[in-house]
Amino acid sequence: MINLTVEEKTIIESHAFAQILSSNIRDSGFAELVYCPLQLMENDSLLGHLSANNPLIKAATENSEVKVIFSGPHGYISPRWHKEQIVPTWNYATVSMTCRLNIVENSDDKLKAMEMISHYFDPQWDFSNFNQAGNTKMVQQMLAAITVFTLDMIEVNSKFKLSQNRSIDCRTAFQKNLYLTGYNDLAEIQLL
16 A cells, blocks of 8 residues: 655645546557546545546556646746756656556445545535435436546655755745745745
8 A cells, every 4th residue: 555645645635636647558659648636535545537438438447557647836946046056947746656547336436426526626515405306317417427436556656856956045045936936835845
């Protein structure tokens, strides 16, 4: 079982709109790539859903391993900010993982998953207002139109390029200027 670091969890939770890449190559010579919001579960698996006719779902069922990439905060670092930085650069944080895709088939389980996802991304919306007796047909149509899945992590490769090779004085100057230029998320992790 993979244990994510606090920093990796923070990136996944704050930048949940992930890229998912199938491991199968299409006729075009490229793998299928989609974007999808994913919920990090307590057991460090991921929960998501896509349209049932999404090409990734069709491609992934042949080979259940996918690559998942969370692009965290990133931003320009100017050489004007500190004398140690001679040339411009770009700092960033990403979490990349290989996962096993598991399709949730049971309608009740799909519905529970959709309620969890809805509450995760919109805690103020009461899912039960949608999932009620008067909406049974609409709920069933939704469930038929989507594929709910979990992703079990096989391997995690994170990259935190935050000018770690620079002095703390230099990195603190970068942090200050990142705040001033509106790159708050990057500024908050600049001193990791």
